[in-house]
Amino acid sequence: MRRTVAAHFNTETEAEHALSIVGSEVSLLDSALLTSGLAGTLALDSLELAREERSASETLLQRGGFLLIAQASSDDDAEAVLRVLMSIAQASEPRILAGDDASPAGSSTDVTVEQRIPMVEEELRIGKREVLRGGARVHSFTVEVPVQEQVELLEEEIRLERRPVGRRVTDEELAEGGLLQERVFEVTEMREEAVVSKEAFVREELVVTKNVEHRLQEINETVRRTEVETERFGADGQSAFSSFRTGDRQPGSSSEPGQAQKR
Numbered sequence: 001m002r003r004t005v006a007a008h009f010n011t012e013t014e015a016e017h018a019l020s021i022v023g024s025e026v027s028l029l030d031s032a033l034l035t036s037g038l039a040g041t042l043a044l045d046s047l048e049l050a051r052e053e054r055s056a057s058e059t060l061l062q063r064g065g066f067l068l069i070a071q072a073s074s075d076d077d078a079e080a081v082l083r084v085l086m087s088i089a090q091a092s093e094p095r096i097l098a099g100d101d102a103s104p105a106g107s108s109t110d111v112t113v114e115q116r117i118p119m120v121e122e123e124l125r126i127g128k129r130e131v132l133r134g135g136a137r138v139h140s141f142t143v144e145v146p147v148q149e150q151v152e153l154l155e156e157e158i159r160l161e162r163r164p165v166g167r168r169v170t171d172e173e174l175a176e177g178g179l180l181q182e183r184v185f186e187v188t189e190m191r192e193e194a195v196v197s198k199e200a201f202v203r204e205e206l207v208v209t210k211n212v213e214h215r216l217q218e219i220n221e222t223v224r225r226t227e228v229e230t231e232r233f234g235a236d237g238q239s240a241f242s243s244f245r246t247g248d249r250q251p252g253s254s255s256e257p258g259q260a261q262k263r
Helices: 012-025 038-044 051-061 075-086 171-177
Strands: 003-009 030-035 066-072 092-097 227-233 239-245
Touching: 003 012, 003 051, 003 075, 012 030, 012 066, 012 075, 030 038, 030 051, 038 051, 051 066, 051 092, 066 075, 075 092
Parallel strands: none
Antiparallel strands: 003 066, 003 092, 030 066, 227 239
16 A cells, blocks of 8 residues: 655755655655646656645645655555654654545554654863962072182292301311312292182072962852753643653653653
8 A cells, every 4th residue: 555755845955865864764665856836746747646645745845845755655664754754853744645545534543753852951060270370480690799808928038148257168078068169059939829719608598388278169150951841732722831851750760750840
């Protein structure tokens, strides 16, 4: 039994992408991408459509944009195509078109469509980084200070003086002393000179100390989370709202159900 599924897209790129996904997951009898206007109407003639299916397709084409039509060989395949299209965000109101061979009155076909809405909650993460807050710069340099000291030095000086004696000299003194022989006498003069040397001493020290202290800082920030409100309509036309917060559990789950606020 041939079943036809249609979905509306705003751009041709979105429609082609959706068709490629559907074709990779479900085996189709036929498929087409139609555009509004005369070209789309003529393209409908090439498809095997029932009167109701063609009428619904023409209504969708009047919106403009692009219409994806996928024909499946069974209800199960049609429902699989519908589930794939419902999972694509760009698809607008995907539906199974009712044809002449649709299920007779009184029969029902259950189609389970799951759409997931992420409920996001931010968590605060506090880290640390080092920031330069100041410091101390120590500049060491050398200065010259005049120093004056006194030192006592010795200096020798030779003086030549002739003194009259008039003493008789014996032959023995002449022989032993060689007084009548040619001789050379050398007498040196000595003096002291100041020798300056320097020796370094550590007189004192400059001690630079850095103390590390711990302090507590209170962080005031805001985090975001997703909250979802659902509205269910009853037969009497009245509506009931429910709001769920991130981390709440739906009743019937394995963990303890979260608090749901009813308004």
